[in-house]
Amino acid sequence: xxxxxxxxxxxxxxxxxxxxxxxxxxxxxxxxxxxxxxxxxxxxxxxxxxxxxxxxxxxxxxxxxxxxxxxxxxxxxxxxxxxxxxxxxxxxxxxxxxxxxxxxxxxxxxxxxxxxx
Numbered sequence: 845x846x847x848x849x850x851x852x853x854x855x856x857x858x859x860x861x862x863x864x865x866x867x868x869x870x871x872x873x874x875x876x877x878x879x880x881x882x883x884x885x886x887x888x889x890x891x892x893x894x895x896x897x898x899x900x901x902x903x904x905x906x907x908x909x910x911x912x913x914x915x916x917x918x919x920x921x922x923x924x925x926x927x928x929x930x931x932x933x934x935x936x937x938x939x940x941x942x943x944x945x946x947x948x949x950x951x952x953x954x955x956x957x958x959x960x961x
Contacts, residue, residue: 856882856918857930858911862942865933866914869898879908879915882931882944884922892925896942 858866858880870878881899884892902908905920918926929946 854909855907855923855927856909856916857928858909858914858916859930859932861933862931863912863914865942870914873898875900879917880931880942881917881919882922882926882942883919884925894942894944894946896931 862880866880870876877900878898879900879902881895881897883895883897885895886892899917902917903919907918907920907923909916909918916931925948926944926946928948929944932943932945934941934943
């Protein structure tokens, strides 16, 4: 194994709750081709916002992460902001949602849906 291979960080982690929720949503849709797309867009009160959607297509520049049979996609622009982050699924007073726990974020907003680097 080369030094580069030893120190290449995991692109993205999916928590057990996120994996379970994605599996549940895919089963509801009855479409095994669905993949969780995780992305970053400009906006939000801290500069960038997290996005989560389902996609059937894998783009040429996507990083593909598979966890317990669940496939997550990360586009090349979002990769730099999310490398090493964990996607979790939370249920609470603010509702049910996917969230990113991002070690690259310098600051986050109060609700945790936007960040800056």
